[in-house]
Amino acid sequence: MTATATETGASPRPADKNPTDQRPRDVLRSIVESNGLVVLLAIFTALVVGAILVVLSDAAVQDASGYFFSRPADTLSAAWSAISEAYIAMFQGSIYNVKADTFGSGIRPLTNTLTYSSPLIFAGLGLGIGFRAGLFNIGAQGQVILGAIMAGYIGFAMHLPVGIHLALAIIGAIFGGALWGFIPGLLKATTGAHEVIVTIMLNYVALYGISWLLSLKSFQVPGSGNPKSPAVDSTAQWPHLFGDSYTLNWGFVVALAAAVGVWWLMERSTLGFRFRAVGANPAAATKSGMNVKLTYILVMVVAGGLAGLAGGSQVVGTEKSLTVGVAGSIGFDAITVALLGRSRPAGIVAAGILFGGLRAAGPTLQAQAGLPIDIVLVIQSVIVLFIAAPPLVRFLFRLPEPRHPKEVTA
Amino acid sequence: MKLELRGITKKFGDFVANDNIDLTVEPGTVHALLGENGAGKSTLMNVLFGLYDADGGEILVDDNVVHFAGPGDAMRAGIGMVHQHFMLIHPFTVAENVMLGHENLKSNGLLDLAAARDRVREISDRFGFHVDPDALVEDLSVGAQQRVEIIKALSRDANVLILDEPTAVLTPQETDELLEIVRQLRDSGTSIVLITHKLREVQAVADTITVIRLGKVVGTAQPTASQVELATLMVGRDVSMTVDKSGANPGDVALSVAGLSAIDEIGLTTLDDVSFDVRRGEILAIAGVQGNGQTELAEVILGAIAASAGSVTLDGEQLLGKSIKDVLSEGVGYVPEDRTADGVVSSFTIENNLVLDLLHEPRFSNRGSLNIAQIEANAVQKIAEFDVRTTSAKATAGSLSGGNQQKVVLARELSRPLKLLIASQPTRGLDVGSIEFVHKRIIAERDGGAAVLIVSSELDEVVALADRIAVMYHGKIVGIVPPDTDRKELGLMMAGAHREDVA
Numbered sequence: 050m051t052a053t054a055t056e057t058g059a060s061p062r063p064a065d066k067n068p069t070d071q072r073p074r075d076v077l078r079s080i081v082e083s084n085g086l087v088v089l090l091a092i093f094t095a096l097v098v099g100a101i102l103v104v105l106s107d108a109a110v111q112d113a114s115g116y117f118f119s120r121p122a123d124t125l126s127a128a129w130s131a132i133s134e135a136y137i138a139m140f141q142g143s144i145y146n147v148k149a150d151t152f153g154s155g156i157r158p159l160t161n162t163l164t165y166s167s168p169l170i171f172a173g174l175g176l177g178i179g180f181r182a183g184l185f186n187i188g189a190q191g192q193v194i195l196g197a198i199m200a201g202y203i204g205f206a207m208h209l210p211v212g213i214h215l216a217l218a219i220i221g222a223i224f225g226g227a228l229w230g231f232i233p234g235l236l237k238a239t240t241g242a243h244e245v246i247v248t249i250m251l252n253y254v255a256l257y258g259i260s261w262l263l264s265l266k267s268f269q270v271p272g273s274g275n276p277k278s279p280a281v282d283s284t285a286q287w288p289h290l291f292g293d294s295y296t297l298n299w300g301f302v303v304a305l306a307a308a309v310g311v312w313w314l315m316e317r318s319t320l321g322f323r324f325r326a327v328g329a330n331p332a333a334a335t336k337s338g339m340n341v342k343l344t345y346i347l348v349m350v351v352a353g354g355l356a357g358l359a360g361g362s363q364v365v366g367t368e369k370s371l372t373v374g375v376a377g378s379i380g381f382d383a384i385t386v387a388l389l390g391r392s393r394p395a396g397i398v399a400a401g402i403l404f405g406g407l408r409a410a411g412p413t414l415q416a417q418a419g420l421p422i423d424i425v426l427v428i429q430s431v432i433v434l435f436i437a438a439p440p441l442v443r444f445l446f447r448l449p450e451p452r453h454p455k456e457v458t459a
Numbered sequence: 460m461k462l463e464l465r466g467i468t469k470k471f472g473d474f475v476a477n478d479n480i481d482l483t484v485e486p487g488t489v490h491a492l493l494g495e496n497g498a499g500k501s502t503l504m505n506v507l508f509g510l511y512d513a514d515g516g517e518i519l520v521d522d523n524v525v526h527f528a529g530p531g532d533a534m535r536a537g538i539g540m541v542h543q544h545f546m547l548i549h550p551f552t553v554a555e556n557v558m559l560g561h562e563n564l565k566s567n568g569l570l571d572l573a574a575a576r577d578r579v580r581e582i583s584d585r586f587g588f589h590v591d592p593d594a595l596v597e598d599l600s601v602g603a604q605q606r607v608e609i610i611k612a613l614s615r616d617a618n619v620l621i622l623d624e625p626t627a628v629l630t631p632q633e634t635d636e637l638l639e640i641v642r643q644l645r646d647s648g649t650s651i652v653l654i655t656h657k658l659r660e661v662q663a664v665a666d667t668i669t670v671i672r673l674g675k676v677v678g679t680a681q682p683t684a685s686q687v688e689l690a691t692l693m694v695g696r697d698v699s700m701t702v703d704k705s706g707a708n709p710g711d712v713a714l715s716v717a718g719l720s721a722i723d724e725i726g727l728t729t730l731d732d733v734s735f736d737v738r739r740g741e742i743l744a745i746a747g748v749q750g751n752g753q754t755e756l757a758e759v760i761l762g763a764i765a766a767s768a769g770s771v772t773l774d775g776e777q778l779l780g781k782s783i784k785d786v787l788s789e790g791v792g793y794v795p796e797d798r799t800a801d802g803v804v805s806s807f808t809i810e811n812n813l814v815l816d817l818l819h820e821p822r823f824s825n826r827g828s829l830n831i832a833q834i835e836a837n838a839v840q841k842i843a844e845f846d847v848r849t850t851s852a853k854a855t856a857g858s859l860s861g862g863n864q865q866k867v868v869l870a871r872e873l874s875r876p877l878k879l880l881i882a883s884q885p886t887r888g889l890d891v892g893s894i895e896f897v898h899k900r901i902i903a904e905r906d907g908g909a910a911v912l913i914v915s916s917e918l919d920e921v922v923a924l925a926d927r928i929a930v931m932y933h934g935k936i937v938g939i940v941p942p943d944t945d946r947k948e949l950g951l952m953m954a955g956a957h958r959e960d961v962a
Contacts, residue, residue: 317831319824326815330804336763336795337816338784 087442088389091435092403094445099428100132103420107131135418142413143406158409160297164367166405168193168359170304172383173401174311175355177392181315182348183328188233188248189356190380191255192226196357198259199225201364201371202268204281214284218365219358226357227350229255234349238342244349252380260373268371278371287366300362307355308394315394324348356380385433404429460537460618460650461486461521468515469506476502478674479516484619489641489651491665493658493693495890499674500654504621508540509533539612540621545604549597554579556596557611582610586643602633609640613649620644621652626660630748631918631950638664656693656890658686694891704902707926710739713910714760714879719769721759729755731934733769737879737910742901744913744925748953752934753914754796757883760912761793762786773879787816792872796883796914798861802868805857809849810838812856813871841870846896862893869900880904883914898924918949
């Protein structure tokens with residue numbers, strides 16, 4: 050019983066010396082430590098909001114609502130059919146196509162989902178490590194691009210034997226991303242530059258950097274002049290997992306292996322212990338003899354390496370050549386994936402697959418239900434919104450406040 | 460004004476912070492509310508002040524039942540509260556702080572600062588507070604800031620004044636002044652509720668004493684009751700009020716600090732030519748009012764902040780310039796003054812906190828991989844040895860009470876052979892039972908041959924533990940004296956009066 054009571058008798062906390070550094074850290078912590086139920090309810094709420102948007106944008110519903118007061122049932126049934134059509138399309142586009150003749154082609158949407166999820170898992174793992182170490186790394190996008198450039202260049206410019214070529218491309222991708230993580234880590238450790246600002250700026254450097262590279266003759270298909278690199282050699286590509294009729298490749302397996310590796314790193318290694326201690330309480334970590342600055346650099350290097358792997362994997366698995374848009378929005382979507390997965394590897398894998406599914410469902414949603422692809426973005430964004438504001442979800446679903454024993458005063 | 464609480468019950472989830480508490484404050488008396496930290500004193504006062512809703516019971520003012528929806532209601536009913544952490548705005552003047560929240564306007568809609576100034580002057584003169592209404596609060600001493608809080612309450616016509624641990628931040632002299640103010644207020648008809656766990660103050664000033672333990676009233680006592688009687692009532696078992704220790708058996712000099720100086724980020728001198736030695740098997744206690752360089756001294760020795768001059772050697776080895784990790788591995792144990800900020804990682808489990816600075820030891824890790832089994836076994840053993848009250852070793856450190864958190868820190872720091880133990884405010888905010896335990900362990904460490912450096916602003920603690928006392932004031936050591944030095948003299952030294960070295 051006494052264990053739940055905490056003294057308020059302590060002194061004013063000298064930790065307040067640094068209030069500007071404290072607030073983002075608190076936000077991070079509340080996200081990282083958010084409750085699984087809140088996450089599920091946030092996804093559910095986002096789907097409901099998505100349904101409302103579907104209804105509002107549906108032509109049949111708009112027609113029927115014109116005479117809502119004489120025949121309200123028409124509006125309601127139109128709304129219902131719009132919603133069910135949209136979510137059926139979503140299911141068919143991301144998991145299983147029931148209209149297909151064979152199981153083999155019916156399952157294709159699921160393999161697409163997993164293909165889309167691989168880079169999100171890689172980059173999400175990297176971001177999750179950063180979040181747990183108290184670093185708000187917004188720079189995954191730039192790190193992804195650097196990884197893509199390295200893997201792409203090694204893939205098309207070098208010609209090496211099977212195995213070695215792929216391995217070198219992947220190592221190059223890790224190295225490129227790690228370099229792009231090292232820079233903000235080093236600047237934070239030595240000058241105190243805030244990682245959010247530095248990483249955002251480095252995203253631009255990477256984006257315009259790849260545009261510039263692709264304007265060089267050495268990065269273009271000979272004689273074309275288009276900002277597109279030659280195709281990556283087949284020796285540097287991820288082999289397909291289930292034959293060439295499916296896009297799913299070994300990148301997904303490696304992503305799962307990376308998740309296990311990150312779990313070991315964070316939960317079982319002394320380095321991960323240090324990462325977590327620095328993230329949870331840098332002052333106590335310092336006083337325990339941990340080198341907090343060096344830790345920041347290492348965290349950014351590991352996080353950048355994983356994001357680079359995402360970019361490399363995308364190039365040698367899916368895109369197979371370098372373009373300006375090769376990274377898509379992987380680096381930004383991965384932020385959501387990491388938050389949604391509460392920065393834990395298993396959660397990130399699940400969230401990555403969810404987002405891969407949303408991505409895979411986009412085209413079907415457009416073709417089959419006639420809905421704009423943007424609805425997927427809205428659903429993604431609403432999920433983040435609700436996860437960032439757990440009290441809102443608790444209010445909506447009348448959940449009790451979590452008990453903070455600390456608030457029990459003497 | 461007569462204030463009565465009847466059957467007040469307040470729960471937080473399953474935790475009953477106040478269990479059917481009755482309390483009557485007669486007009487013009489000093490009523491001491493005595494209890495350990497975590498006993499439920501502050502919760503009770505927060506209920507009274509309208510900050511918490513009670514789950515049961517009622518509040519009566521002059522025999523009429525009242526309901527307070529917030530502090531505003533309580534203030535209007537004539538109840539004032541001086542919080543342990545002052546609620547003052549530092550860049551504002553005294554008068555501005557006093558008027559804050561119930562500002563009077565002049566006919567032209569502007570603030571009537573002159574009226575507020577007059578009110579401050581009037582109250583200040585009436586009780587001899589010597590507070591200038593135009594002084595900036597940030598320029599005032601802690602004792603003066605507390606008087607501003609009292610003026611704030613009185614300016615709102617408080618008939619009952621609640622003082623929450625008012626002496627925690629005061630020097631002995633300031634404490635005496637405050638107790639004198641309390642007597643004056645009582646004589647002028649104001650009732651005082653004094654929340655404290657310090658027996659000496661209770662005896663000095665209280666008319667009635669109510670003792671609370673684990674959320675219940677366990678008894679009332681007269682101020683004539685002895686300290687041992689009060690402490691026994693408060694803790695629920697017999698406690699020794701003195702620290703049992705044999706005389707020191709000092710060996711060679713272990714820690715030697717010479718000419719040590721430090722400046723902070725804005726260029727102010729925090730340590731000014733500090734020199735002292737601590738021998739093996741000896742406890743040197745640094746006494747002083749908080750903020751006179753003691754914190755910096757401990758942190759410079761640890762390597763957390765840089766020195767600007769001087770040297771710190773441990774067994775002849777220079778510590779300055781070493782990283783914290785290297786200092787710790789030289790055999791230095793460090794108990795920080797703010798355990799929640801610097802001592803534990805609240806969101807980590809107890810077992811992880813118990814190895815926070817021990818991970819490099821081969822028993823806890825092997826080639827970068829944590830030895831989970833050893834970490835778990837270590838936790839079970841330490842929890843038993845240090846009597847950490849917890850449901851599980853997997854509970855987070857943040858779920859522990861302050862005393863148990865401190866036991867975790869101590870257990871960790873004492874798990875390796877130490878040449879030097881630095882403990883800052885080792886028992887701050889702890890209950891009597893935990894204090895006894897922590898003191899015993901510190902003395903055991905001394906008797907085991909370590910040099911011990913204690914930093915404490917509790918004079919009782921300094922006197923009880925120290926083999927020698929060094930008093931710090933404004934970053935300087937004003938003198939090193941034996942532990943049987945008169946308290947009055949120590950108090951004067953803590954206020955900056957010099958005294959020749961006698962040690």
